[in-house]
Amino acid sequence: MVAAMVKSARKPARRRLSPAEKARIEEIFHRFLSEEDDPRTELNYDSPYTLVVAVALSAQATDVSVNKATARLFEVAHTPQDMLALGEEGLIPYIASIGLYRTKAKNVIAAAKIIMEQHGGEVPLDRAALQALPGVGRKTASVVLNELRIEPAIAVDTHVFRVSHRLKLAFGKTPDQVEAELMAVVPEPYLVRAHHWLILHGRYTCVARRPKCDQCLIADLCPSRGTGARVPAVPEPERHRR
Known part of the structure; x- marks a missing residue:
């Protein structure tokens, strides 16, 4: 089902990953899954x-x-x-x-x-x-x-943009570029839930000013851990706080 859904999503720009990098990314999302297997928006709705x-x-x-x-x-x-x-x-x-x-x-x-x-x-x-x-x-x-689990899209807001850069999952300068990169590197079984995992991680753990690396379940997999790494700001017209 996911494979069929992926076909409807934006076609990503591929980049070559080493076996070690593929394993690192796989482990990141495996841990997210272990922590929360059905992440959802925090907006209230019933239809x-x-x-x-x-x-x-x-x-x-x-x-x-x-x-x-x-x-x-x-x-x-x-x-x-x-x-x-x-x-x-x-x-x-x-x-x-x-x-x-x-x-x-x-x-x-x-x-x-x-x-x-x-x-x-x-x-x-x-x-x-x-x-x-x-x-x-x-x-x-x-x-x-x-x-609604119709399409495994990844909407890139300020949290997703920041987390993706700190984890070196994406390097794009715009949300659209980051979206395409994420769609290319996130393993297919995790695509449907990746959007929410990244948002929630950025909102509560990998916060903008002082990331809570000591509380992070993927800290050992993060190239930016303890560096205070700054990431480029999302271009103003693209900001979408969630």
Whole structure:
């Protein structure tokens, strides 16, 4: 099943790995699996539609802030039809605590309208149709498709970008480059879950300023351990805090 899913993902740029490097990368993800066998997003949702809305709202915002907002929002607007009835001005008070809330409110309502008019009220679960929705770019679509186990995509946010560079899994200067490199080197059995493992590792252990190397389950496999290694910042337009 994973093999079929991989065919639908972005074709990666391959790089040659030594047997030792392949074994190191395999062990990294094996340990992640041993620690958490079914990692999931920390955004709260209970349907593909609420997932799309939550992920779209999380751009340049934290999961915690989004969950606080959607806890109230989803009680009154749980479907595209509900959201349209709420309207842009009705939506704003629920999400005003989230960055870029006016633009996001406009996009959420516009997307709900398209879902109702063009998709019968059901969220389209293929990449092209998802990315055609207002406010749903490649990263949002990747998070949704990966979370729902439809496509083993790796959405590169600030955490994934940082961890990938510190672990020498990727060397790209942009999220798209890092995504392609990760898709090429992560062993196939781990692809579906790699996105969440890397995010969670970056959020709680391999943090930006003072990585917690003494608490890291893969510290002995990390070339940057104890070096205070700095990584290039994600280009500003690409930032997506999760």
